[in-house]
Amino acid sequence: MKNDIKNVLLTEEEIRLKVKELGQKISNDYKGKSLLLICLLKGSAIFLADLCRAIDLPIRLEFMQVSSYGNGTENTKNITIKQDISQIPADSNIVIVEDILDTGRTLYYIRKYLMLKNPASLEICTLLDKPSRRLVSVDAKYVGFEVPDEFVVGYGLDFAEKYRNLPYIGVLRPEVYENN
Numbered sequence: 569m570k571n572d573i574k575n576v577l578l579t580e581e582e583i584r585l586k587v588k589e590l591g592q593k594i595s596n597d598y599k600g601k602s603l604l605l606i607c608l609l610k611g612s613a614i615f616l617a618d619l620c621r622a623i624d625l626p627i628r629l630e631f632m633q634v635s636s637y638g639n640g641t642e643n644t645k646n647i648t649i650k651q652d653i654s655q656i657p658a659d660s661n662i663v664i665v666e667d668i669l670d671t672g673r674t675l676y677y678i679r680k681y682l683m684l685k686n687p688a689s690l691e692i693c694t695l696l697d698k699p700s701r702r703l704v705s706v707d708a709k710y711v712g713f714e715v716p717d718e719f720v721v722g723y724g725l726d727f728a729e730k731y732r733n734l735p736y737i738g739v740l741r742p743e744v745y746e747n748n
């Protein structure tokens with residue numbers, strides 16, 4: 569697996585410190601409030617596991633999964649909900665936990681969908697942000713790192729379901745995805 573990585577973009581230590589910082593910010597912002605973290609599977613599972621333990625507040629956890637269909641280009645990407653949450657308790661302050669904000673289509677769709685459930689508030693926490701790829705405007709209150717337009721894997725992020733368990737975030741060698 570490691571031989572497929574061109575270079576390490578974010579080390580385990582850099583990620584650990586950033587997750588701690590995000591957890592502290594969220595803990596300060598939601599003190600005394602009812603906080604619901606919604607994890608978008610699968611990529612965000614690792615981030616969620618670390619982030620929730622960096623939050624020093626009582627929280628609830630829910631999980632959603634979306635599917636993207638289309639001909640492979642972002643402009644035609646259609647999003648459908650594969651796994652939904654049952655119910656949102658009244659007065660929930662939602663933070664959507666995402667691994668990467670890329671074109672913005674997924675979070676734009678999910679945000680709109682969850683807003684229909686009338687939460688007390690709704691914010692987005694994304695570990696990575698690739699602003700150069702944005703096609704739809706999405707406002708994320710909590711952002712870990714801005715990353716360049718490169719194929720990143722690890723710490724939850726995959727290529728063809730592989731590399732999610734790398735403890736760091738690395739750039740995939742182009743020959744790996746070009747040959748697939």
Ligand code: PRP
Nearest residue numbers: 609610611667668669670671672673674
């Ligand atoms: C990835 C990522 C985000 C989405 C971002 O999910 O986890 O959910 O794409 O892309 P966008 O901003 O262009 O919509 P993916 O569909 O690869 O599923 P996964 O989390 O199961 O890997």
